[in-house]
Amino acid sequence: MSDDSRTSGPPVLVVADFTGNQGKAERHVGPLARVAAPTMVCVNPPSAIDGVSVETPPTVGFRPLDLLVLTLFAVIESVRGEYAAVCSFSLFPYGCTALVAGRLAGVPTHLGVIGGDIDVHATSRYGPVVRWLMSRFAVVSVPGAQSRAELEALGVTPGTVAVLTNPIRPAAFPATPPTADRLIDLLWVGRFSAEKDPLQFVDVVAEVAAAADGEGVRAVMVGDGPLRDAVESRIRARSADASVELPGWVDDPGRYYRDAKVYVLTSDREGLPLTLVEAMASGVAPVVPAVGNVREVAVDGMSAVVVPDGGTAALSRAATELLRDEDRRLDLAESATAVRDTCSYEAAAVDWRRILAAAGVDECGPAETTSDSSRPIRETAR
The missing domain is CATH 3.40.50.2000 (Glycogen Phosphorylase B;)
Incomplete structure (x- = not known):
């Protein structure tokens, strides 16, 4: 300051x-x-x-x-x-x-x-x-x-x-243009705990990869916590080893936001997750469930895709569609950066x-x- x-x-x-x-x-x-x-x-x-x-x-x-x-x-x-x-x-x-x-x-x-x-x-x-x-x-x-x-x-x-x-402090998350050449398809950031449901994200990645017709999907889960072993087991069970990277907890997740196309939230309950705000500020298109206060910053069809029931199938479809429809994804990502002012x-x-x-x-x-x-x-x- x-x-x-x-x-x-x-x-x-x-x-x-x-x-x-x-x-x-x-x-x-x-x-x-x-x-x-x-x-x-x-x-x-x-x-x-x-x-x-x-x-x-x-x-x-x-x-x-x-x-x-x-x-x-x-x-x-x-x-x-x-x-x-x-x-x-x-x-x-x-x-x-x-x-x-x-x-x-x-x-x-x-x-x-x-x-x-x-x-x-x-x-x-x-x-x-x-x-x-x-x-x-x-x-x-x-x-x-x-x-x-x-x-x-x-x-x-x-x-x-x-x-x-x-x-958030906007300077910590520079307004990187949401270009088409970002290397991370799906990004998840948070604590590996039950209320954040990181296991569901692994399931989402597996379903998106299955729909990708062999093109391959790169997903990154930034964080750590008590469900780390369970996440690794789910990755093996879903044959997602080639898709999911686990860098662990990092002090500065900004580099992952700046290289991501779609941010996926899988929480069962939330107030207003800071990771969502950070991702939007960095020009990442969000796919989120309608939990807590997320719809106050993630507006369905304008700056995000909001999945009312938060089900795995619906989250997977939404993420798949955004990865296939580059123009729509970039439009949502560009609109999402307005959160830099509102938050x-x-x-x-x-x-x-x-x-x-x-x-x-x-x-x-x-x-x-x-x-x-x-x-x-x-x-x-x-």
């Missing part, structure tokens, strides 16, 4: 821990620094983020005790620091810590819903407790309108539910300004942007 985008806005305490993931920390807290002056309390601090101060409580290496110390540290910091609000990401444990700290300091609190807060925790057997806790926040932010509707259907009633853009840091900063204002925090920075500033928030009765 350049110095021009920094602000001396209201002081905000952020309770979070991104386990050393520099990119995730920057995406979630960096845009906030454009409209406020955040101080982040975390156990595993990231490297420096422009405009963000970091406070690290002492640790002993035993997670339950470290979390208790973090809570005490955050409470003391929130009271001592005279912050305008306490913000957090993920209800357990950091949202709960922020809620306690904010209540004791007498300032509004924010919860950024990420991961399984809705799909896993809010709908579990202990869901009533989760929904009650969510309803105690002044503002709950979600990655899209679908998540907002799900919270409403679950009866979650915080002061406000607002959309917060899941941003930018500037757009997220505008959302943060609106979120803080809804919480009653005034005098935020300007957060100038060319993106749509009319994104709605839903006011709910506490």
